Amino acid sequence: MSGVSGFELFLWVILPYLALATFVIGHIWRYRYDQFGWTSRSTQLQEKRWLKWGSPIFHYGTFAAIGGHVIGILIPESWTHAIGIPEVAYRWFSAGAGTLAAVLVIVGVVILAGRRLFVTRVRATTSPVDWLALILLAIVIVMGIAETVGVGLLGGGYDYRESVALWFRGLFVGNPDVRAIAHAPLIYQVHATAAWAVIAVWPFSRLVHAWSYPVWYLWRPFVVYRSRVAARPNEPGTSGRRWRKIGTPY
């Protein structure tokens, strides 16, 4: 690929694929070997006054943001044109709905990060990988808000659907458009790179609880009966993460 430096190649091709591979293999590994550690690791027992507001706002805001990314990044511009949505309408929808999602996410994450930082009981439960995931998420969120509010709503706007989206979709068909992302504004680049880092950290953090959203609960009988069966032993070399010795840090 001409005009693309090795560093750019690493940042926009190798890193995404590494992150995706880590994401997939990491989840398979974690699911097989660490069912016991697979939990939302709630801290509501320790603190509920702030969580009451922070957690729902953050989660619903995040769903809105994810929905926005699906519309903006995964759906090609030609499709929205084809069904007759003019560019101006799309852009105002993107900026308006995006700003609403951004406000929810930022309010939620400020409350949640605040309680994690300043409520001693909650801070004491936070493991290093939690801090890492939190910092990466904070970068992604701040950059994402700068894009949506700073560029999309208040600034001149930037047609990411002609650049970032092409590169992103290209990753999944094996033909990423490196130049499109390499020439995008810096905040888009930082946003994307931090997002790949979150993807890579995901299987090793509490973020795995996202895949356990219990939709099945809607259909299952209320009272579950199970017959007594012998427990399978852990696979060799993986004693599992069981209850820890007294005094072991998180």
Add this chain to the structure above:
Amino acid sequence: MRIMAQVCMVMNIDKCIGCHTCTVTCKQTWTNRPGTEYVYFNNVETKPGLGYPARYEDQEQWKGGWELDRKGRLRLRGGSRLKRLATIFYNPDLPTIDDYHDPFTYDYASLITAPAGTKAPSVSARSALTGREMVPNWGTNWEDDLAGAPERALADPNIVAMAEKVKLDFESVFMFYLPRICEHCLNPSCVASCPSGAMYKREEDGIVLVDQDRCRGWRFCVSGCPYKKVYFNHRTGKAEKCTLCFPRIEAGLPTICSETCPGRLRYLGLVLYDADAVTAAAATPDPEDLYEAQLQVFLDPSDPAVAAEAERQGIAHDWIAAAKRSPAYALIVRHRVALPLHPEYRTMPMVWYVPPLSPVADVTATAGYDETSPDAIFATIDALRIPIEYLANLFTAGRIGPVRDALRRLAMVRTVMRANQLGQAPTVDPGDVGMTEADAEDLFRLLAIARYEDRYVVPPAHAENAGRLLAQHSLGGCSLDDEGGPGMGGAGPAGEAVPGFHLRGEEGADGQVTRRDDKGRVHLRVTETSLSPPGPQASGPSI
């Protein structure tokens, strides 16, 4: 009709001296780990009192258990499934750690390392959550023996529900202890609340457990249980609860709380019930009828038709035989002296209580009556509205009749046996309370002098198939033996089938079996109930 067997516990509150030995042995067996400092699978509460966590019985506040909707169908008080999934990010009905207590410890090392001097070194409490100094101001035994009762105990939900204003003066107060474990309900609302399907009721013995590998920490079980006997391990992020010591039950041994109870007030036995009738019984419109409704669900194992049908449905012959000898069934159904705890939660609890006669007898004496006279006690039972009403709020959703009848039967046993002992003609007729003299003697044997093998009729689990499965894995061992687990370091050859359990040891002259593990530690002495026939020599109480 679908017949199922349930291991059921009955506690005779009259005998509880509030020593907390059950709590201590339970804690040492199951919850002496980080993250479970505040967790008590078994605890002993002083009543009247707020309980643990504070005011857990107030379901207006905590929304535990079931309720009936407008069409009379059962639904979880905590809200519909859809509502739960929508509000999964924050559970409005979850107690915080302060409703239990901030678990604390002491920096004991500072006592040893204190410099030599004249002042005695002292330490202050440190929170196990944060490691910082703290001042304990509430806890599981904070109101032991009515400590602080004049200020706090009036907030007891069972007192709040009473029409009469209760005075907690020392002169007129009544008090008893209420040991509590998980109820292992027939209609468990914790299981129904768990969105992950990690909680389940075992088909064989009805024990309710949490699958630690499937729990995702959504916490609805904690708020769904009206007895607040599911706890959240704040270290592992998973729910944990009383296991009814299933490894011991499977081996035919009583739970550790029963085994170590100095008052010998606990009884364990099987109860057969019709699983198809549970939901309808739990939906009985009037809460006061729930006690009777639950009795109707139980099946009489002595009925040949029931026994034949149970055997046909796959319940093992020795289990049916054990159900016939069950002390729980005798106390609950035959003698009707045991009552369920808070049947109005509609969970069909399976840990029942013989209500305390002694506080009533005490009040009789205080009031100047002869507490040994049955007439005086009977009169007092009827006159003492406050304790009776209070007990009824605990055990029969407020209906006074069953409590009064149970107390009158207990008083009758005392009277009949006193007359027998003294060779006097009985002054009262047991028929007045629906008993025969033989019933009274049977109840006396059960309540006063029952031996180990009469109090605990627990048939060993039929683990033939499960045991074979396990033995194929040469790596297999006890799943509790993992690093840091409750069975850490315990002996137990890999793949050994369950019935042997920890019983293969040296048999002493008294028929008791002692086991030493490979580190030379002696395990609790237990009677080999599962291997030797009951007899006077082989069955001495083990404590």
